[in-house]
Amino acid sequence: MVATRFAPSPNGMLHLGHAWSAIVAHDLAKDRGGRFLLRVEDIDGARSKPELPDAFRRDLEWLGLEWEEVPAQSTRLANYEAAAKELQDAGLLYPCTCTRSEIAALKPRTGPEGLVYPGTCKGKSVDGGKPAALRLDVEKAMARVGEIVWEDEIAGTQVADPRPFGDVVLVRKEEPASYHLAATLDDAADGVTLVTRGADLFTSTHIHRVLQALLQLPVPIWHHHKLLLDETGEKLAKRRESPSLADLRGAGADGRKLADNLRCGNLPAGISLFE
Ligand code: GLU
Ligand code: ZN
DSSP states (O other): OOEEEEOOOTTSOOOHHHHHHHHHHHHHHHHTTOEEEEOOOOOOTTTOOTTHHHHHHHHHHHTTOOOEEOOOGGGOHHHHHHHHHHHHHTTOEEEEOOOHHHHHHTOOOEETTEEOOOOTTTTSOOOTTSOOEEEEOHHHHHHHHOSOEEEETTTEEEEOOOGGGOSOEEEOSSSSOOHHHHHHHHHHHTTOSEEEEEGGGTTHHHHHHHHHHHHTOOOOEEEEEOEEEOTTSOBGGGOTTSOOHHHHHHTTOOHHHHHHHHHTTOOOTTOEEEO
């Protein structure tokens, strides 16, 4: 049975872009007689606001969606720690004590997620007193997994190549997992068969596919959907001043009607859909 998910991070209210993402995942599951899951991605303890998940549930209800909720990331830390240990025991992770500004000072190249870590700490013994993140040695990882592919329902078959990201952080200094590790493990644990999310996360899938191979996790199919953009071309979900779903709900707007309008491409003025 197909299972899709909507996985918002509770560090800001949901906007129209999130509504679109939830509707796409919901409809893909329902059209195929499958399950639509809600997962609260609160791995970032410092930025997560405890009152937001409840607002998210009210937003989804207001949009007329039905979902099954799976455990939030903050309840799954032991699972992340076990996977990180497995990768570390396999010699695929190395500690890094660099700060953001130290990395920026090295003027490294820019990749899909901003500055690409130039590997300063690789192969060095680190100062045990300093907080350290754990990074994936991407060259070693690729040598281990060989050529692997992944399937996007829209874009077709992709050869996994996470090298443009460099040695990504899998365990953060202050958290037992980064988004990449946590989301990959959760999708496997939740039985997600169709990972549905915005096209802005397309390239991250290269990392996730390699992690699946390293950790012998089941391999889903992906569906990276088009994004709602405003007139300046900015992703709606990121624009702080656009009204949140909670604002629209509070102002008495009809959420089901909004959802139906989005479904048939009837977009509010100044908003467009882009790959
Ligand atoms: N938690 C992520 C976000 O809110 C979504 C991650 C995903 O769908 O894989 O941007
Ligand atoms: Zn470092």
